[in-house]
Amino acid sequence: MIRNDDLGYPIVIGNSLRSELRHFLHDRDTDVVVLADRNVAPLAERLTKGTRGGVIVHRFDLGERRKTLATLERILDVLIESGVERTTTIVGVGGGVACDLFGLAASLCMRGLDYIGVATTLVAMADAAIGGKTGVNLARGKNLAGTFAQPRAVFCELDALRTLPYARLREGLAEVVKAAIIEGGRFFSLLEEVAALPFRAWPWAEIVEESVKVKTMYVADDRTEQGARETLNLGHTFAHAIERASHYRVSHGAAVAVGLRAAGLAALKTGRFSRIEHGRVLTLLALLGLPLRTGVDPSEILASLSADKKRRNGRLRFVLPLAIGDVEPGVEVPTRVVRSVIEACVTPPSAREFV
Ligand SMILES: NC(=O)c1ccc[n+]([C@@H]2O[C@H](COP(=O)([O-])OP(=O)(O)OC[C@H]3O[C@@H](n4cnc5c(N)ncnc54)[C@H](O)[C@@H]3O)[C@@H](O)[C@H]2O)c1
Ligand SMILES: [Zn+2]
Known part of the structure; x- marks a missing residue:
């Protein structure tokens, strides 16, 4: 079991965390209400069995399309009905x-109740459960309503990864590669070492630990996202433009993988990044089965980027890699470079780009 306290509360990473969770809840000595995604309700039952007061697990059908105010209201109703x-x-x-959703509901219910997150996907462990951002989608866009609310603890239950479909794991792997480019060193080379192994042989505890460390490092100094946290958006300006231009048919993880290639190319074309390191990133993404090209029309992606620019006072800034382990936020890239990068990302990389 691994524990990270960088954010002032425990982030616990390990397999079969039932007794750790039970001890934590026992020490808090309060009533507990458990909310679960229906697909992991049996796991939620196992993890919270024996908790003081005989816990009931409330189940919800979730998924991105149900990340709405309507679902939030249903969750709040269940909380109130259960007598919180x-x-x-x-x-x-x-x-x-x-x-x-659950984090948002907890932060709103009776003006804010204590919350503990148990993460069951790689995206949640490496990213979503860490840092205290909560939210729902509105008709006009993703995550447009939400709060900053730090949990009391986070448990990354690695056993959960065994039931996760590959497509979901892949979403998380794109974020893990992003974190490894930011961190560099042992983290990046570890991924290179294990990339060709079957997932059951991966050192998941170490990989989640490293990903969490990168996230907490930037969140710790910037909890409400005023500056340093921007670094975590490596590959994401391109990715969000691809997602929007595809009307969200391209998944976030796939868009991030292409976005990481695009950021590498932009850095390469502006003399910031070496061809060899760009090739290492591409090789890793490819070994993990992540896409390196997008079928979305480049002019649509550019239009989406320009719309983004309007929203940010006419300045479009990118986070670019200078080296594996060294990235620079807030880089203004000339439009012609942005255009050529996007046009390049419509075709797979040539052998030369891999070198
Ligand atoms: N708050 C943040 O900082 C932050 C950061 C990154 C992503 N996010 C959000 O996270 C969401 C994506 O998260 P996600 O990819 O985990 O999606 P998700 O929560 O929808 O889970 C994906 C699917 O897997 C199922 N599932 C969950 N755990 C499982 C398990 N152990 N075994 C089998 N199936 C399981 C779910 O029911 C769902 O169908 C997006 O809405 C995104 O906006 C938030
Ligand atoms: Zn992301």
Whole structure:
């Protein structure tokens, strides 16, 4: 079992965390209400069995399309009906959608109840459960309503990864590669070492630990996202433009993988990044089965980027890699370079780009 306290509360990473969770809840000595994504309700039952007061697991059908105000209201209704008081602790079990929705419900219910997150997807462990951002989607866009609310603890239950479909794991792997480019060193070379192994042989505890460390490092100094946290958006300006231009048919993880290639190319074309390191990033993404090209029309991606620019006072800034382990936020890239990068990302990399 691994524990990270960088954010002032425990982030616990390990397999079969039932006794750790039970001890934590026992020490808090409050009533507990458990909320779970229906797909992991049996796991939530196992993890919270024997908790003081005979816990009931409330199940919700979630998924990105249900990350709405309507679902939020249903969750709040269940909390109120189950008789929560100001001292009740809410435990939320599930992936990133569960983290965002249950965390938001806890932060709003009776003006804020204590919350503990149990992450069951790689995206949740490496990203969504860490840092205290909660939210729902509105008709006009993703995550447009939400709060900053730090949990009392986060448990990354690695056993959950065994039941996760590959497509979901891949979403998380794109974020893990992003974190490894930011961190560099042992983290990046570890991924290179294990990339060709079957997932059951991966050192998941270490990989989640490293990913969490990168996230906490930037969140710790910037909890409300005023500056340093921007670094975590490596590859994401391109990725968000691809997602929007595809009307969200391209998944976030796939868009991030292409976005990491695009950021590498932009850095390469502006003399910031070496061809060899760019090739290492591409090789790793390819070994993990992540896409390196997008079928979305480049002019649509550019239009989406320009719309983004308007929203940010006419300045479009990128986070670019200078080296594996060294990235620079807030880089203004000339439009012609941005255009050529996007045009390049419509075709697979040539052998030369891999070198
Ligand atoms: N708050 C943040 O900082 C932050 C950061 C990154 C992502 N997010 C959000 O996270 C969401 C994506 O998270 P996600 O990819 O985990 O999606 P998700 O929560 O929808 O989970 C993906 C699917 O896997 C199922 N599932 C969950 N755990 C499982 C398990 N152990 N075994 C089998 N199936 C399981 C879920 O029911 C769902 O169908 C997005 O809404 C995104 O906005 C938030
Ligand atoms: Zn992301």
